[in-house]
Amino acid sequence: xxxxxxxxxxxxxxxxxxAIVLSRWQRIGxxxxxxxxxxxxxxxxxxxxxxxxxxxxLDSIFAIxxxxxxxxxxxxxxxxxxxxxxxxAWALSFVAILAGSVVTLGLLLTMGIIKAKASYxxxxxxxxxxxxxxxxxxVMERLHSEITGNRLAVETALALGKTWREAVSSYFTKSVxxxxxxxxxxxxxxxxxxxxxxxxxxxxxGASPLKAVLIxxxxxxxxxxxxxxxxxxxxxxxxxxxxxxxxxxxx
Amino acid sequence: xxxTTAENQEIxxxxxxxxxxxxxxxxxxxxxxxxxxxxxxxxxxTVVGPSGSGKTxxxxxxxxxxxxxxxxxxxNAHPIEGYRVTELRKKIALAFQIPYLFPGTVASNLAxxxxxxxxxxxxxxxxxxxxxxxxxxxxxxDPEKLSVGQKQRxxxxxxxxxxxxxxxxxxxxxxxxxxxAKVIEELIDGLNxxxxxxxxxxxxxxxxxxxxGGISLLIIDGRLVEWGSSSELFTHPRSDLTRKFVAEEL
Numbered sequence: 001x002x003x004x005x006x007x008x009x010x011x012x013x014x015x016x017x018x019a020i021v022l023s024r025w026q027r028i029g030x031x032x033x034x035x036x037x038x039x040x041x042x043x044x045x046x047x048x049x050x051x052x053x054x055x056x057x058l059d060s061i062f063a064i065x066x067x068x069x070x071x072x073x074x075x076x077x078x079x080x081x082x083x084x085x086x087x088x089a090w091a092l093s094f095v096a097i098l099a100g101s102v103v104t105l106g107l108l109l110t111m112g113i114i115k116a117k118a119s120y121x122x123x124x125x126x127x128x129x130x131x132x133x134x135x136x137x138x139v140m141e142r143l144h145s146e147i148t149g150n151r152l153a154v155e156t157a158l159a160l161g162k163t164w165r166e167a168v169s170s171y172f173t174k175s176v177x178x179x180x181x182x183x184x185x186x187x188x189x190x191x192x193x194x195x196x197x198x199x200x201x202x203x204x205x206g207a208s209p210l211k212a213v214l215i216x217x218x219x220x221x222x223x224x225x226x227x228x229x230x231x232x233x234x235x236x237x238x239x240x241x242x243x244x245x246x247x248x249x250x251x
Numbered sequence: 252x253x254x255t256t257a258e259n260q261e262i263x264x265x266x267x268x269x270x271x272x273x274x275x276x277x278x279x280x281x282x283x284x285x286x287x288x289x290x291x292x293x294x295x296x297t298v299v300g301p302s303g304s305g306k307t308x309x310x311x312x313x314x315x316x317x318x319x320x321x322x323x324x325x326x327n328a329h330p331i332e333g334y335r336v337t338e339l340r341k342k343i344a345l346a347f348q349i350p351y352l353f354p355g356t357v358a359s360n361l362a363x364x365x366x367x368x369x370x371x372x373x374x375x376x377x378x379x380x381x382x383x384x385x386x387x388x389x390x391x392x393d394p395e396k397l398s399v400g401q402k403q404r405x406x407x408x409x410x411x412x413x414x415x416x417x418x419x420x421x422x423x424x425x426x427x428x429x430x431x432a433k434v435i436e437e438l439i440d441g442l443n444x445x446x447x448x449x450x451x452x453x454x455x456x457x458x459x460x461x462x463x464g465g466i467s468l469l470i471i472d473g474r475l476v477e478w479g480s481s482s483e484l485f486t487h488p489r490s491d492l493t494r495k496f497v498a499e500e501l
Contacts, residue, residue, distance in 0.1 A: 153353070155347070160410070160413065161341040247336050247337065248318060
């Protein structure tokens with residue numbers, strides 16, 4: 001297991017200095033961003049570390065739920081910023097991410113795979129919300145661009161007497177697939193092309209590789225289910241915002 | 252019968268004080284302003300006016316692709332809101348200015364709103380392709396490989412499959428050369444005479460309206476300026492605006 005403390009982190013800053021020197025030497029122009037990122041990521045992660053220590057010690061269900069809620073609020077806000085042209089994007093992405101998180105974490109809890117403890121729910125919740133956030137943003141943005149980019153095709157279908165659901169069905173499918181694609185690709189190459197963070201973290205922390213792998217498999221399944229639910233909910237809610245009850249395109 | 256004129260022609264579609272106002276960033280904008288008119292079953296109606304006068308918007312209100320903000324539209328003497336919108340759009344069909352054909356084949360486009368078995372039904376596709384003057388042999392072709400004029404005719408045929416009462420055509424010849432435009436005009440005339448279809452066609456070209464005959468309406472800035480027989484309206488205009496439009500001063 002790696003011994004980690006502030007001294008080790010300070011030594012690791014050398015790597016960032018190398019990145020800055022390379023950036024300056026090759027005139028990439030990212031030195032300032034790397035420097036700010038070095039400090040920002042340290043401050044953010046240390047703050048999160050203290051916050052998690054505090055929440056883990058509290059061991060209160062309200063603290064756990066509150067933490068997950070804050071994650072979902074921030075995640076949905078971030079997703080909504082990428083899909084700001086969709087009315088009520090924040091509310092829609094909030095519901096989508098909430099659905100993805102509740103379904104997957106809820107099932108893992110009820111099936112007894114994880115315990116109702118902060119040390120389980122918060123890290124897994126963070127992963128679920130993070131992946132669901134990316135999925136919701138991608139689905140909403142893609143759906144909007146597909147429908148506006150194919151306005152003539154959509155309105156032709158409507159003019160021929162199709163419902164809005166029928167008129168956008170191919171764009172709906174494409175958008176949900178786009179939102180799930182990174183997760184599906186991850187499942188295909190996991191362990192071959194990359195060792196995922198959760199698994200690597202466990203191995204570094206001293207866990208047996210086999211145990212780490214099994215947990216990673218569960219995490220992979222959980223995230224796939226989460227992005228599927230989130231993607232579908234985000235697509236359903238978003239597309240409804242683009243049409244009136246009389247099957248009229250309103251964007 | 253209530254829905255008839257003195258000449259006993261049946262009114263199929265009526266607009267009463269029809270209006271549409273859209274709210275843009277710089278404030279409200281009137282697209283259609285108190286438009287009142289009766290369209291007659293089996294007649295050709297050409298809606299004429301300069302670009303941006305609201306002609307296309309009018310068609311979109313008739314089949315509810317857009318929503319009116321005032322007045323009413325009656326189809327067969329009943330408000331259009333009383334019909335299921337998907338059924339209304341089949342009966343008041345609209346062919347767009349730029350024809351969009353779905354990926355697949357000409358036959359799959361014709362059968363777009365039918366059971367999938369119709370895609371392979373050659374009698375079905377032949378019947379509708381012949382109606383628009385196309386060779387039934389093109390049924391299996393990729394629509395992308397058709398000329399714009401052929402695409403437009405396939406789009407008409409696809410609308411005819413729905414057995415519409417009214418065929419609305421939005422500038423169907425605007426992207427065609429004069430020869431192809433003439434073919435489309437003859438087709439529209441044929442569809443009207445042979446199938447008894449009510450035609451409402453938008454055009455910016457009053458000479459085309461004169462060639463097609465029937466009734467012409469001049470719309471400027473969303474308002475109905477003047478209407479009459481296509482042969483008379485533009486040769487003996489009563490309104491100064493019509494005179495200016497004919498003289499291309501608008």
